[in-house]
Amino acid sequence: AQKITQTQPGMFVQEKEAVTLDCTYDTSDPSYGLFWYKQPSSGEMIFLIYQGSYDQQNATEGRYSLNFQKARKSANLVISASQLGDSAMYFCAMSGYSGSARQLTFGSGTQLTVLP
Amino acid sequence: ETGVTQTPRHLVMGMTNKKSLKCEQHLGHNAMYWYKQSAKKPLELMFVYNFKEQTENNSVPSRFSPECPNSSHLFLHLHTLQPEDSALYLCASSQPRVGAMNTEAFFGQGTRLTVV
Numbered sequence: 001a002q003k004i005t006q007t008q009p010g011m012f013v014q015e016k017e018a019v020t021l022d023c024t025y026d027t028s029d030p031s032y033g034l035f036w037y038k039q040p041s042s043g044e045m046i047f048l049i050y051q052g053s054y055d056q057q058n059a060t061e062g063r064y065s066l067n068f069q070k071a072r073k074s075a076n077l078v079i080s081a082s083q084l085g086d087s088a089m090y091f092c093a094m095s096g097y098s099g100s101a102r103q104l105t106f107g108s109g110t111q112l113t114v115l116p
Numbered sequence: 117e118t119g120v121t122q123t124p125r126h127l128v129m130g131m132t133n134k135k136s137l138k139c140e141q142h143l144g145h146n147a148m149y150w151y152k153q154s155a156k157k158p159l160e161l162m163f164v165y166n167f168k169e170q171t172e173n174n175s176v177p178s179r180f181s182p183e184c185p186n187s188s189h190l191f192l193h194l195h196t197l198q199p200e201d202s203a204l205y206l207c208a209s210s211q212p213r214v215g216a217m218n219t220e221a222f223f224g225q226g227t228r229l230t231v232v
Contacts, residue, residue: 035220043204043206043225045223
């Protein structure tokens with residue numbers, strides 16, 4: 001079974017500063033993917049960044065980067081130069097198979113608030 | 117036009133009502149999903165459809181009945197719900213590739229359901 005743990009229910013960051021959102025995972029699968037999603041108050045889940053378990057380099061997408069430490073089973077999201085529009089819920093997720101279906105398992109989320 | 121569209125966005129229903137949630141994706145994906153998001157809980161996978169065939173049912177009560185008439189449309193039929201079923205119901209789609217873990221799911225904006 002797969003498990004995703006996000007230990008920070010809420011985080012605050014000053015505008016233009018960087019922030020790290022923590023995510024640890026547990027799986028017995030040798031091959032897996034890790035994702036981060038952003039959920040604004042409107043409800044839609046927005047895909048941000050992906051990291052494969054065999055990727056040698058940390059993933060980056062614009063202001064988002066994923067600090068992947070495989071031995072520690074962590075996949076923290078780093079947001080640089082925070083903007084007010086970054087205030088939202090952030091979810092870490094892992095892809096894997098359950099039976100014949102590929103699915104995402106989500107963590108409980110971190111509510112990020114960017115302060116002006 | 118967004119990739120995944122859910123209707124209605126908001127729904128209030130009595131415990132004796134019958135209603136349906138609709139999801140439509142314009143991305144050409146072959147897999148569709150229903151997730152339930154309750155307050156302060158991780159997203160819970162409810163149903164998975166691959167190529168219109170249901171491949172996953174995560175012990176969901178029979179008062180929730182999914183239907184996938186084609187690979188672009190997914191419904192969730194609701195009847196005799198309970199107040200604890202009040203939640204945000206999210207639909208997602210993805211394009212499964214054999215052996216690939218980097219296929220992100222694209223989400224709709226969700227239907228916020230209130231059972232009274």
